[in-house]
Amino acid sequence: VEPISVGLAIAGAAASALTGFISYPRLYCYFRECCLHRHDPRAAAALQQNLDKKLFGQHLVSKVVVKAVRGFLNNTNAKKPLALSLHGWTGTGKNFVSKIVAESIYKRGLQSKYVHQFVATLHFPHAHSINLYKDQLQSWIRGNVSVCPRSLFIFDEMDKMHAGLIDSIKPFLDYYELLDGVSYRQAIFIFLSNAGAEKITEVALDFWRNGRTREDIQLTDIQNALSVSVFNNKNSGFWHSTLIDRNLIDYFIPFLPLEYKHVKMCVRVEIESRGYAVDEDIVSRIADEMTYFPREERIYSDKGCKTVDAKLDYYYDF
Ligand SMILES: Nc1ncnc2c1ncn2[C@@H]1O[C@H](COP(=O)(O)OP(=O)(O)OP(=O)(O)O)[C@@H](O)[C@H]1O
Structure with missing residues (x-):
């Protein structure tokens, strides 16, 4: 086999692999973000x-x-x-x-x-x-x-x-x-x-x-x-x-406005996301620190789950 034709064959294979790669949208989009054209x-x-x-x-x-x-x-x-x-x-x-x-x-x-x-x-x-x-x-x-x-x-x-x-x-x-x-x-x-x-x-x-x-x-x-x-x-x-x-x-x-139990759920997620074991005592203390309305019944958290993560900083030393 002529060295020149081997070279051409290799170059051809490489080129077709490359074209295949580029024209194969799923593979291409695996590496680079693509606009969603078809329903996934x-x-x-x-x-x-x-x-x-x-x-x-x-x-x-x-x-x-x-x-x-x-x-x-x-x-x-x-x-x-x-x-x-x-x-x-x-x-x-x-x-x-x-x-x-x-x-x-x-x-x-x-x-x-x-x-x-x-x-x-x-x-x-x-x-x-x-x-x-x-x-x-x-x-x-x-x-x-x-x-x-x-x-x-x-x-x-x-x-x-x-x-x-x-x-x-x-x-x-x-x-x-x-x-x-x-x-x-x-x-x-x-x-x-x-x-x-x-x-x-x-x-x-x-x-x-x-x-x-x-x-x-x-x-x-x-x-x-x-x-x-x-x-x-x-x-x-x-x-x-x-x-x-x-x-x-x-x-x-x-x-819907969030209740005490939902605030607790948010606290647990936040603790876990920081890699700590959930301590129910801390969960309750943070949920208790939030303010609730209406004034008589105190059912709904007036900040929802907002500020939960900031309150957590106080309990954990980072
Ligand atoms: N219903 C919920 N379930 C789970 N997590 C929640 C929920 N609501 C809020 N959170 C948590 O609290 C954070 C703050 O909530 P988010 O920013 O979505 O509030 P928002 O409704 O957009 O408030 P705002 O009207 O002030 O913009 C969220 O990033 C999420 O971690």
């Missing part, structure tokens, strides 16, 4: 599993989020992007659930280049810059969905967001097939706010006072009251935006 059945299963395991005291949230996201990911012919609006008291798991949703779709979760998070007071702090923010936000969304149709956008503190800014994202949430040549129908938008938290607490408290269990609360018990209260709340940017009256929000998802 593992995404919905991972979402269900993680919510079941990690999210405490939110039976309505788990049910609705899994149904909504699974249905949307399975739908190859969605007519609009998915828009979820998460409502509830502080520290009840809204950001936590958004993170779990992000992680179920993209391995790198919130760090993924296809997941974009905005915090109203951080990214859009000045009312006088609203026009600039509008332009920036629209071109950011357009640019990112052009690169990856299955992009995820999370907007925190929606109740502090300027109504004009909310209106500027409205076209992306609508039923258009294409906007300037871009389709937004595979994108997912998650909006977080405390708007409606009082209403949700009222319903939960009613159940408690009537001796009914928290798990008896159905979505319908809360949902109508919630959309009306959020819509009529003059303090939240949501009320005068057209997102709600044009029915662009697909699901209103209520987060």
